[in-house]
Amino acid sequence: MKREKGATAMKRLAAAFGIALIVIAAFQASGSPYASKARSLVERTVGTAVSTVASGGLQAEYALVIDAETGKTIYAKNERERAYPASTTKIVTALLALELGKPDELVTVGDEALPEDPEESRAGLKPGQRLKLYDLVEAALLPSGNDAARTIAVHFGRKAAGDPQLDEDAAQREFAKLMNKRAKKAGATNTRFVNASGLHDPNHYTTARDIALIAKDAMANKLFRQAVRATDYTASTGAAGAGGFAKAAWSNTNQLLQPGSAHYFEGATGIKTGFTDQAGYCLVSSASKGGKSVIAVVLRSTSKDVYPDAKKLLELGLGTAGDPAATKS
Known part of the structure; x- marks a missing residue:
């Protein structure tokens, strides 16, 4: 099968994220004994990292993770909307x-x-x-x-x-x-x-x-x-x-770079923090592992969530960067 192109692939990936979120949230909210099975199914279908982001969510209003070499989009949330940097x-x-x-x-x-x-x-x-x-x-x-x-x-x-x-x-x-x-x-x-x-x-x-x-x-x-x-x-x-x-x-x-920090991320390579009252807490980060390199963007998050948001994106990116399912938008 030929690799899907741009918009079509992105729509399919977005649909997978949506399905993951709905399935996990529904079972967890109902306290269903099938919740763990639902998570397992989602992980087999769209990947463990995707399941984690879907169930844990992101507090950032705008987010993106890309393959640092190809620029392909791995995950995106309001990535084309204007924001203060x-x-x-x-x-x-x-x-x-x-x-x-x-x-x-x-x-x-x-x-x-x-x-x-x-x-x-x-x-x-x-x-x-x-x-x-x-x-x-x-x-x-x-x-x-x-x-x-x-x-x-x-x-x-x-x-x-x-x-x-x-x-x-x-x-x-x-x-x-x-x-x-x-x-x-x-x-x-x-x-x-x-x-x-x-x-x-x-x-x-x-x-x-x-x-x-x-x-x-x-x-x-x-x-x-x-x-x-x-x-x-x-x-x-x-x-x-x-x-x-x-x-x-x-x-x-x-x-992410400080070994003594609770937010330390092994493999992190940068990049820049940011904060203003209007922009919220921002972080552009990067990491490499196993020959893969990704860049993650978190804009308008909160003080307690900006690093967890970034780590979720980096984990997701390092799990799928270079995979044919990663799409270019």
Whole structure:
């Protein structure tokens, strides 16, 4: 039998998920002695991982898991609907920095590092400091430093405009143009970025599918993969024109990577956390096992469910990635 194509296969998979959910929920709700048999039947029909997601459910409003190599969709929930990305925005910020600059080039921190929001996540950067670009990327990714993201934006926004004296706000607008161009290159057709950090703006949005495609491109970059996989990182920072350097240390906010965390996931390889009141709890994650690699997206989940949601998707993806039943939408 030939492999089913796109929409038809996706409809069949969606129907399988629906059947799994209805069958398991009905038997469990009624307390039927046949509940375990129903689960066994569902697992034989559509797979153990599918049964787990169907019965356990996802709290995330938008979710997606794809094969990291082929981009094929393994599971999707409202994946084409607009959502706020929060700090998962920094995936494209970091990717652009690594594509446009050199890891060892020095970047001077300016007033853009000053807080825009009293509760924003920060790496602790101060105007006048100088960091290597790669260190700045880690500062944006690991502690989710908005100050680092804005510093990247100003640095490359000025380069794009050809004006090293361009004011911080104008430079950040120039960088947002680069972000949107890069998103489109990745295939993200329903995404618009207006800042490098992910601070809420009603005109700053994406979809689960778009951010997955951006993450897929990012994970193809060796330095990006290295950056998002780090559990901790120490950088040297110095003042412009001054001798001597101080140390700055950051830990990764992604608990899937932290061995001491209750949310640790063996095989996790990244990628980025996010939160704003409007976006809810967000997590773009990745994992590899047995030669399979997947990327999972969780948008607008809750503080207690964001990691369980991500782990369910990763488990599902690693169980079916590369399988002919995995479909491309």
